[in-house]
Amino acid sequence: MANQKKVVQVGEAAGILAEIIKNIKLIWRLLNDRRISPWPKIVIPATLLYLLFPVDIVPDIVPGLGQLDDIAVILLGLKLFVEMCPSEIVRQHLDELASVTSPWRVVEEDEPPEAKPPRYLEVPYQVMDKEKGEESDLDVR
Numbered sequence: 001m002a003n004q005k006k007v008v009q010v011g012e013a014a015g016i017l018a019e020i021i022k023n024i025k026l027i028w029r030l031l032n033d034r035r036i037s038p039w040p041k042i043v044i045p046a047t048l049l050y051l052l053f054p055v056d057i058v059p060d061i062v063p064g065l066g067q068l069d070d071i072a073v074i075l076l077g078l079k080l081f082v083e084m085c086p087s088e089i090v091r092q093h094l095d096e097l098a099s100v101t102s103p104w105r106v107v108e109e110d111e112p113p114e115a116k117p118p119r120y121l122e123v124p125y126q127v128m129d130k131e132k133g134e135e136s137d138l139d140v141r
Contacts, residue, residue, distance in 0.1 A: 022097055023078070023082075025097055026082065026090070026093055026094060026097060027044075027078055027081065027082065029093045029096075029097075030081070030082065030085050030089070030090065030093060031044065033089060033093070035086070035089055036085050036086070036089065039084070040081055040084035040085050041081070043077055043080050043081040043084065044077065044078075044081055046077070047073060047074060047076075047077030047078070050073050050077075051070055051073070051074070056069060056070070057069045057073075
């Protein structure tokens with residue numbers, strides 16, 4: 001039972017990580033897409049500029065809370081950028097990202113292992129003499 005719970009937690013963590021990676025790829029593709037006007041693209045540098053600006057909503061001196069507002073601003077800036085992009089272009093990039101097959105997959109423990117095809121065929125055969133086109137005395141099975 002504990003092992004089953006661990007597999008589910010690993011699967012959830014892998015799903016969250018895959019979603020983060022997909023969103024990063026989407027944002028990168030949208031930034032490089034020439035069909036997106038420069039106005040939404042300004043949101044990303046403005047978000048980074050806020051991080052470098054010495055005045056924060058919550059000062060970084062407060063442990064934990066100071067960093068949380070920075071993370072919140074980054075996430076809101078990225079979300080705002082995607083929301084400001086035309087939805088049909090965002091949908092096209094999401095469809096293209098979904099069509100790419102990933103090099104890994106999560107295997108649940110209950111799934112049986114896939115059977116590998118044999119490397120050699122097990123069939124009877126005979127040795128033929130090349131010059132005469134006849135069977136030789138040697139019969140190999």
